[in-house]
Amino acid sequence: MTETETKVTTAIDEAPYTNSPVAESKLPTSVNSDEDIPAVDADVKDLSTLEPKELEAKEKVPESRKDPREDPIGWVNSLIPGAVHKVNYRLLDWAQQLAIEEEGKRQTLPGKSDAVTKNQFLSFLRDGSLLAKLANRLQPGTIETIHEGDAAKDKANQTSNINAFINFVKEKAGLSEEQVFTAADLQEKGKAGYQAVFNTLMQLALKAQGIFEQKGIDVEQLIQTASQVVPTNLVQTILNFFRRAQPTQTPKKLAKEAEEKDKAATIEKVAEEKQTEDEVCKKVDVQAGVDTPAVAVH
Numbered sequence: 325m326t327e328t329e330t331k332v333t334t335a336i337d338e339a340p341y342t343n344s345p346v347a348e349s350k351l352p353t354s355v356n357s358d359e360d361i362p363a364v365d366a367d368v369k370d371l372s373t374l375e376p377k378e379l380e381a382k383e384k385v386p387e388s389r390k391d392p393r394e395d396p397i398g399w400v401n402s403l404i405p406g407a408v409h410k411v412n413y414r415l416l417d418w419a420q421q422l423a424i425e426e427e428g429k430r431q432t433l434p435g436k437s438d439a440v441t442k443n444q445f446l447s448f449l450r451d452g453s454l455l456a457k458l459a460n461r462l463q464p465g466t467i468e469t470i471h472e473g474d475a476a477k478d479k480a481n482q483t484s485n486i487n488a489f490i491n492f493v494k495e496k497a498g499l500s501e502e503q504v505f506t507a508a509d510l511q512e513k514g515k516a517g518y519q520a521v522f523n524t525l526m527q528l529a530l531k532a533q534g535i536f537e538q539k540g541i542d543v544e545q546l547i548q549t550a551s552q553v554v555p556t557n558l559v560q561t562i563l564n565f566f567r568r569a570q571p572t573q574t575p576k577k578l579a580k581e582a583e584e585k586d587k588a589a590t591i592e593k594v595a596e597e598k599q600t601e602d603e604v605c606k607k608v609d610v611q612a613g614v615d616t617p618a619v620a621v622h
Contacts, residue, residue: 389402390402392526392543392546392547393530393543396522396523396526396527396530397519397522397523400519400522400526401519403550403553404553404555406439406553406555407549407550407551407553408442408550409435409439409440409441410438410439410549410550410553411546411549411550412435412439412440412441412442412444412445412522413433413435413438413439413440414541414545414546414549415445415522415525415526415529415541415546416433416440416445416448416449417433418529418539418540418541419454419455419458419525419529420433420454422458422461422462422532422538422539423454423457423458423460423461424454424457425461431448433448434447434448442515442518443514443515445518445521445522446510446514446515446517446518446521449510449521449525450482450510450511451471451472451476451477451481451482451485452471452476452482452483452484452485452486452488452489452510453470453471453472453476453485455485455486455489456470456471456485456488456489457470457472458489458528459488459489459492459493459496461538462492462496462497462528462532462535462536462538463492463496463536466488466492466496467485467488467489467492469484470485470488471484471485479511482511483507483511486507486510486511487507490504490505490506490507493524493527493528496535497527497528497531497535497536498531498535499524499527499528499531503523503524503527504520504524505517505520505521505523505524506520509521526541529541530543
């Protein structure tokens with residue numbers, strides 16, 4: 325061992341032992357068994373002790389149904405497609421009956437079974453002639469020139485009809501800018517413009533009685549019509565389709581089929597028996613030919 329190593333070893337051995345504060349802090353502290361340990365759910369209230377009002381407050385309040393009088397767009401968006409189609413029909417029917425007094429001059433509404441799709445709804449109003457006539461019925465003389473018939477096939481004339489109606493609902497019906505659709509909504513956007521067009525026409529239908537003293541739309545009947553539409557089960561629809569495609573098996577048809585099967589079985593049995601008899605006859609003939617002795621010829 326070198327002299328340097330000897331000095332280092334001696335210094336370490338002679339160093340006094342001291343209690344380190346850090347070491348003391350790492351020592352485990354004693355746990356007093358007499359102290360109460362708080363329960364995990366000590367702060368949780370028993371639901372049975374809550375008052376009825378407190379329980380009601382804790383329960384989630386269900387979202388109220390949309391009202392077409394207050395929020396036509398929110399209401400129609402909450403409906404299933406079949407109900408929307410029924411509502412579209414009712415709204416177009418109201419507009420046409422009010423705008424055109426003579427029943428013979430009214431057009432047949434699109435769709436089937438009193439149901440109009442969104443595209444059909446927009447297409448029926450696209451030339452603007454019905455809208456312009458509706459405005460003139462609510463406020464006579466509001467629109468001086470209404471393009472209809474062949475003239476309404478021209479897009480410029482369609483736009484003229486639509487813009488005249490838009491000005492009417494803003495100035496005479498008091499609808500705000502947000503409540504009124506644009507010509508582009510009806511002519512160019514397709515189904516994307518449906519909500520704006522529906523909202524404007526619905527808002528006008530709600531105000532017809534109060535502002536113009538004309539028959540407005542029956543909201544209660546509209547709600548009832550929508551509520552009566554039940555979602556159709558796709559699988560059930562497919563099954564019904566195949567049931568309709570297959571002929572109905574009546575008792576008479578079943579009996580006739582059974583009779584025909586019996587006849588076929590009888591014919592087959594007779595044929596088998598005849599074939600068996602023929603084979604037996606052939607065997608007999610062969611044996612007879614073998615057993616008969618040949619006659620000598622002199």
